[in-house]
Each structure stands twice: as structure tokens, then as C-alpha cells.
Amino acid sequence: xxxxxxxxxxxxxxxxxxxxxxxxxxxxxxxxxxxxxxxxxxxxxxxxxxxxxxxxxxxxxxxxxxxxxxxxxxxxxxxxxxxxxxxxxxxxxxxxxxxxxxxxxxxxxxxxxxxxxxxxxxxxxxxxxxxxxxxxxxxxxxxxxxxxxxxxxxxxxxxxxxxxxxxxxxxxxxxxxxxxxxxxxxxxxxxxxxxxxxxxxxxxxxxxxxxxxxxxxxx
Amino acid sequence: xxxxxxxxxxxxxxxxxxxxxxxxxxxxxxxxxxxxxxxxxxxxxxxxxxxxxxxxxxxxxxxxxxxxxxxxxxxxxxxxxxxxxxxxxxxxxxxxxxxxxxxxxxxxxxxxxxxxxxxxxxxxxxxxxxxxxxxxxxxxxxxxxxxxxxxxxxxxxxxxxxxxxxxxxxxxxxxxxxxxxxxxxxxxxxxxxxxxxxxxxxxxxxxxxxxxxxxxxxx
DNA sequence: TTATAATCAGTAAATTAATATCGATATTTA
DNA sequence: TAAATATCGATATTAATTTACTGATTATAA
Numbered sequence: 001x002x003x004x005x006x007x008x009x010x011x012x013x014x015x016x017x018x019x020x021x022x023x024x025x026x027x028x029x030x031x032x033x034x035x036x037x038x039x040x041x042x043x044x045x046x047x048x049x050x051x052x053x054x055x056x057x058x059x060x061x062x063x064x065x066x067x068x069x070x071x072x073x074x075x076x077x078x079x080x081x082x083x084x085x086x087x088x089x090x091x092x093x094x095x096x097x098x099x100x101x102x103x104x105x106x107x108x109x110x111x112x113x114x115x116x117x118x119x120x121x122x123x124x125x126x127x128x129x130x131x132x133x134x135x136x137x138x139x140x141x142x143x144x145x146x147x148x149x150x151x152x153x154x155x156x157x158x159x160x161x162x163x164x165x166x167x168x169x170x171x172x173x174x175x176x177x178x179x180x181x182x183x184x185x186x187x188x189x190x191x192x193x194x195x196x197x198x199x200x201x202x203x204x205x206x207x208x209x210x211x212x213x214x215x216x217x218x219x
Numbered sequence: 220x221x222x223x224x225x226x227x228x229x230x231x232x233x234x235x236x237x238x239x240x241x242x243x244x245x246x247x248x249x250x251x252x253x254x255x256x257x258x259x260x261x262x263x264x265x266x267x268x269x270x271x272x273x274x275x276x277x278x279x280x281x282x283x284x285x286x287x288x289x290x291x292x293x294x295x296x297x298x299x300x301x302x303x304x305x306x307x308x309x310x311x312x313x314x315x316x317x318x319x320x321x322x323x324x325x326x327x328x329x330x331x332x333x334x335x336x337x338x339x340x341x342x343x344x345x346x347x348x349x350x351x352x353x354x355x356x357x358x359x360x361x362x363x364x365x366x367x368x369x370x371x372x373x374x375x376x377x378x379x380x381x382x383x384x385x386x387x388x389x390x391x392x393x394x395x396x397x398x399x400x401x402x403x404x405x406x407x408x409x410x411x412x413x414x415x416x417x418x419x420x421x422x423x424x425x426x427x428x429x430x431x432x433x434x435x436x437x438x
Numbered sequence: 439t440t441a442t443a444a445t446c447a448g449t450a451a452a453t454t455a456a457t458a459t460c461g462a463t464a465t466t467t468a
Numbered sequence: 469t470a471a472a473t474a475t476c477g478a479t480a481t482t483a484a485t486t487t488a489c490t491g492a493t494t495a496t497a498a
Contacts, residue, residue: 012485016428020420024405038445046405051487054446067445067493084424085431099322106318109380109403113423153430161328178430180422184328186243186265194433196426198419201239203399204332205303207415209235211372211397212304214413231455257475269475270457277477286475287465 011059018056019080021046026077038070059083086114091152092180094120095167096159097127097137100182104156105132118150140170147174157181168195230278237275238299240265245296257289278302305333310371311399313339314386315378316346316356319401323375324351337369359389366393375399376406387414 025046029037039057043050057071058064060083065071081087094101097120104110105120120137122128127137138146146152155171157164157179164183171179178194181187189195244265248256258276262269276290277283279302284290300306313320316339323329324339339356341347346356357365365371374390376383376398383402390398397413400406408414 013425014485016425017421020418020424021405023420024403028405040445049487050445051489052485055486058447065446066495067447068443068495070445083428085427088427088431088434090427090430099318099325103318103322110423113420113427115423115427153434154426177433178426180426184243186240186247194426194429196422196429198422199239200417201242201332202236203415203417204329204334205239206232206235207373207397207399207413208304208307208309208332208334209302210413210415211309212307214396215307215372233455259475268457270459271455273476274456284476285465286463286477287473289475 011056015056015059016084018048018052019060019084022053022056023077023080023084026073026080029073031073034073036069036071037073037076039065041070084113086112089114089116090154090178091150092117092154092156093143093147093150093152093176094156094158095122095140095143095171096120096157096163097122097124097132098158098160101156101158102132104158105135115154117156118152119146143170144174147171147176153177155179157183157187159183161185230275234275234278235303237267237271238279238303241272241275242296242299242303245292245299248292250292253292255288255290256292256295258284260289303332305331308333308335309373309397310369311336311373311375312362312366312369312371312395313375313377314341314359314362314390315339315376315382316341316343316351317377317379320375320377321351323377324354334373336375337371338365362389363393366390366395372396373399375401377401380404 022042025042026037039054040050043053046053057076060080061071061076062079063075092115094104094117097105101120101122105117110117117135119135120132121140121143122137123140128139130137152174153176155167155174155176155178157167157171159167161183164181164185165187168179168181168187168189172189172193176193178196179187179189180196180198182198184199184201187195241261244261245256258273259269262272265272276295279299280290280295281298282291282294311334313324313336316324320339324336329336336354338354339351340359340362341356342359347358349356371393372395374386374393374395374397376386376390378386380402383400383404384406387398387400387406387408391408391412395412397415398406398408399415399417401417403418403420406414
């Protein structure tokens, strides 16, 4: 029998970044025709090294794969989701209901990731009282009260850059645990607060630098 | 004299990811009071290792820093921008004018990064002919013609997941060079096309996993 | 039933990235 | 003007990550 000695080996930050790609790939498979899949196949499809994929999967998978057939697709999806914490449901609020805030409020896909956006905050009187995707917009003063009563863990910042630190401070005072920051600002927060920056500039920097190198080559 | 032997040493992908943070930090400084800054200071402020910062800056900076004072802030900003290709202006189009597409069309900050979004495409007849932030929305059929005549290099995909591959194919046929993909899908594109995924799921995965670990500790 | 081949898990080696150290140099201070 | 010190660039070391290798295991086919 294939015994897995290390149950859930330490996983690198890089591996954590690859997990969502595995999920996307696995979920795109037809579950009726593809029951099992090997690390080799996934690696080839995603352009990764097969040992790397096998190690990543070993970290997330509870039951492991079996020689010759690979991993059960359904189990693997479930295990990766559980590994990433998508099973636990977190309540979130959005600060700033501009276009981006509205886009996030309207996006149906977050349920997949265990993220439940339950309310939004905005200073604009015209937006306060409105709903987006059946989620109400409140004035910022209500933040502490609402966050505590609704047991909000995550605050999503989608305000313009100049108001982002304010939003961060408000959220911190309202007792949230983590911040997902879409504003192009470096936030200052207490160390116990998890801050994850969704920095489109990073993505754009990588794209731009590649493109710059590519276009220079063409001359 | 402090001679820099290696002019622009090879930089890692990780370093490239840190560059936008340096820019954010440097641009937040008051240019009248802070003329020069040391790698040490930046490292402390951003919570990074000082040698790492010095190496990163050495890769981007043309003139280098000088002992005791550090780097000239204005020069450094200029050099990093140039290094990231923000000097070159790239023309882009947006495919999909839902909330996210509209948010990107309306965002004024892309000019900073040398990104000029000049038009959008959507299948929705109600949106075709409209403008967002003075940028017109065209039907997809016009993509090849418009992309070629306006010399579009970058296509930004903001359609729902199920249409993303179609959008990608259209863009490829329209002669663009790079794709910035916001849809949660793994795109298949010719190898010469640069594909950069803006995968919010990665960010969310990291946040979620941290939070999961954090909340478990509290018990 | 036995041989073959694909795949896994685990360990070792190689590569890449991060951090520590060192001599040189420019500014500040005595 | 000389000594002290902060900072740089470069090299050396350590740590993390990726890739290669090996033996075990299971399905398939002879």
C-alpha cells in the first residue's frame, strides 16, 4: 500500500499561489468523463514541473494519489478548497461603493471561496440606503456597530487611494481581522490584522516589463 | 569614487513584484522635504531586508546610490518607472463592459503606468455606442479593424468566465501582443502572446488561508 | 499469472532567492 | 583636518524553492 508518511508537509508561499490555478483547471474538467487525473497531466497542461505539482497536491490532498491513476478529481477539489480555507465562511463588508466596489458586491463567485459580502459602506448620501445585489449601503459611522453585530471578519477596501488609510483605521476599530485592500496605497495596520493587497500595479508591472522587453527585441 | 560594476543586474520575478511597492512608498514622500533616501530607511518602512532593497534598487537605478545619503528620490522614481516600462505608452482595449470593465475604463490612474485604454467592446446592444469616461463601446466584430488601426498592444479581458477564451481568441486574431486577464479562467493563447492573469482568487486564497490559521489559533 | 509501464511518495541535488558580511567612500562631527 | 559613522556595492553564506532521482505500488496487457 502507498503509505504517505508526511501527512501535510509544509507548503511554500509560492505553492499557495499555484493552488487557485489547480482549482480552476480541475473544475473545468468534465466530472463524468474524467474521474482521476495524474500530477503529470496537470503539470503538462499548466506548463509546470510535474514533481512540483505532485508536491503541491500532496500538501493539500488528504488521501493522496495512487500510482497509475493519480488523484480522484472530486476529492482533490474538495481537499484543495478545504486546505485554502474556502470551507469556512467569512463575512465581509466593502468600504467604498464606486464602480469597483459595486463590481465586487455584484460578483456571484465569491461564495465559492467562502466569502460572504453582507454589507457596504460609503460616505455618498445618494448611495446610502441603496442596495447592490441585495446588499445595503450604510454610512461609515455605523461600521463598528454593524461589523460587531454581523460578526464581520474581513473588510474590503475599494475607496480612492487618499481615503484608504482612513478606511483601514475604521475597520480596525470595528474589530475586523483581515483587510483586502484594492487601493494603491501601503496601509499601516496593527500587526495582528492580516493585510492582503490586491495590487493591480504588480500585475501591470510584470505585464509592462515583459511587453517592454518583447517589443525591444522586435527591433 | 563608488563605481558600479554590474550596470543592471538580473532581477528576479519576486523583485519585480516588490517594485510597485517601492514606487508607492517613494511617491508618497514629500519631495520638498525628502530629497534623498537610503535603502535602509525604505527597508525599515516596508518591513523588508535592507540588502534585498539595495539589490532591487541597484537593478532599477541607473546612477546608483551614494554612501551616507542614499538615492535621490526623484531620480529613483524615474528609474524604477522606466525599468518597469511605464515610460512607453501602450494602447489597450477592454473586452466586457460590466461593472469591472466600467471601473477600469473610469480609473484615471493607469496613465501613471503608461497604459492608455482607448476603447471597449461588448456584445450588449444597449451598451454599444455608449461611452465610459469618453471611451466608446464597439461591437466585437469591429475588434480586428479597430485594434489594427489604433495600434492596440494590450487587451484587457473583463467578461464572465465562460466568454473569456472567446475574447482571448478574438484579441489574438486582432493582432494584440499581450492580454491582461481578469476572468477566473486559464486561457489558452499562442506562446508569443504575453498573458498576465489578475487572479483575485490567489490573493483571496492567501488571505483565507492566513485567516483560517489565525482563527484556529485563537481557540 | 507474470511482465510492463505509469504513477506515486520520499529523498537528494541543483537552482534561485534572501540575508549576512566586508571593504570602500562620502558626509558629519570633534 | 582627522575621526567616526552611515551607506553603498560586491561577495559570501544561508535559506527556500524547484527539479532530479529512486524504489514502491497499482493497473494493464501479454
